Amino acid sequence: MTVLSGGVFGSAADDLTDLRALVDDIGARSFESRIGHRGLPDSFDRIAWGHLQEAGLTRLDSVADSGGGPAEVAVVLRALARHAVSVPAAETDVLACWVAGRAGLEVPETGPLTIATTLDAVPYACDAAAVVLAFTHGDGLRVAVCDPADLSITKGHNGGGEPRDVVIAPSDAFIAVEGAAAELTRRGAWARCMQVIGALDAAVEFSVAHTREREQFGRPLSAFQVVQHSLAAMAGDVERARAAANLAVVAAADHGFDSPQTDYAVTVAKVTLGRVVPAVVTSAHQLHAAIGVTIEHRLWLVTQRARSWIGEFGDTAHYARRLGRLAMAADDPWDMIIGGASGSGT
């Protein structure tokens, strides 16, 4: 049940151990191959995508007999984010395939896909085999599948260098899907939470490594108690975030994305991670000092991606309001705190 395990205190051995090691290997190779070549914007990693596709890891949730589900997807997303691999894995598996399926539309069986819920920050639009447009209409969606060649695309990127393109879409041929808007947002928020855990794990690992190597005043920074306490506080925030995100993984694995359990757990995770990310990012940069704010250092690849991801599919304040209203509407606030009011247990 510790699907997202990892980070500075190591992983639990369980039946996901092999998958973790496999994706970790793909991620580490991607990261190493790009050392010295990273900048703004960063580009789609076609080689890493090829490795993922060969290993059968790109359609885990969306292909019925893949042998995978939300737990496996979460492991993949976390590990890829930990190594800042620039691929639309979440967009393909958790979002685009699902929306297209709900609309009864075909998507290419291989290759990266992406989702456009708005037109001004579409992940990897230039690189995708197909762009799935999914615009909210009431509580439903208007969906179309487009070949990027038929779209007018202006390249852009988020703070972490990931492609976020501006797209001009055709105005015809949309399929209406009833009642899917909330689940699409929940899936997107869920996937970003998994990625954020990977990025935060990397931020803490980088901070430990840097403070052990860097010497000032004649000793490593890690020898200073104030630095040790700052690292411990970061680890605490990340473990708390991991516990919240892990509940969201297990909720989706047990009950599916369209369930009150997953709605509850994603809401809690979004608020938790939304507050943890600024704190951990601030500490990581403070501990790295000036070198950490340069483009040639690796730190920005994880800190700025975490910052970008936490604002997507609903910002932190939005989910905080939802959680507050959920608590005030509960018959027993304590029962809601223990996850009982979302339909589990009794």
Place this chain on the structure above:
Amino acid sequence: MADDFAALCANELELATLRGTLREFLAADRAEFGWQQSVDAWLSKWDEPFSARLGDAGFLGLTIPTEYGGRGLGHLHRYVVTEELLAAGAPVAAHWIADRQVGPGLLSYGTEEQRRRILPRIAAGRYFSAIGMSEPQAGSDLAAAAMKAVRTDGGWILSGKKVWTSGAHLAHQVVVLARTSPMDSAHRHTGFSQFIVPTDSPGLEISPIVLLTGEHHFNEIAFDEVFIDDTNLLGTEGDGWRQVTAELSFERSGPERILSTAPMITALVRVLAGQPDVDDHTAAAVGDLLAQLISLRQLSVSVARALADGRPQVNEAALVKDLGTRFEQESVQLAADLLSYVDTDAPGRAAVADLIDVAGLHAPMFTLRGGTNEVLRGMVAKGMGVR
């Protein structure tokens, strides 16, 4: 179907059922006996008849085997009972230390005679204990403890002083950490042993250390050549340090490191829920407060599950205590700010204001009892490989 989600919430059917029976008991007991819901009740609300009723109803000694009068259930059963009691603000202080530490300690290290003598009375909620660890010169640095236990015919002579001993003035016994061999500065953790000391032992003098609230929970205990017979050595001579530290992960990661202010928080949410048209900013502040509590609880439950499976959780448990107790402190001002939003004549408002007042007075203790947070952060840093 296996429901891992409910299990991660410590709310699977068996545990949810246990919660339900306990909630029914508490509602009926409170209606009959009129105790007030309180914050930080595990330190401050000593109610011996309540503890006895709780024991009679089968909610104490959950992990104690049935042959010693307990329920023979798992660590998670105890976890959910503990958190339900804290959330309800029930007066649990009398049995707290005995049920949390002394019972498990006796099961791990006690003799058969000690178990038969003490465990059934703990499970019955009729035997109360204190723990004597800190000394005037040994606070965060517990290994500096100097209390002496010298071998004599048929037992030991204890001399020295213990401080901050919660509830000793009301308890039947104190479990004392003492040096059975002199301090070796190269091996500071060796030479300690644990003793079970009846509080009516000749030569033992208990005096109050009054809190800044005016309350008396802490004590100073002076040992003037107190004789303890051999039947009251707990565990192995010289193994005391390992015995007291071995199971600290349970204590550090337990619900009481998160939920000391929970009755204040849930009462506040209920009062806010009664306000017409709560604005977005206020709703978000409630959401932020609860996300902290829920995520901390998820971390605590995950540690409890790992410990129940026998997996070590030293770093994670230390983190729960550091994060959880800081949250308890911060929750007081957050609650006060939110209460300011509530109409002055709203039902329940005055009761929440009282809980906030008491929580504010107790708040400085949250991050220091059982070891200061600074010490915990040092341990975590060690676990991260930087110390």
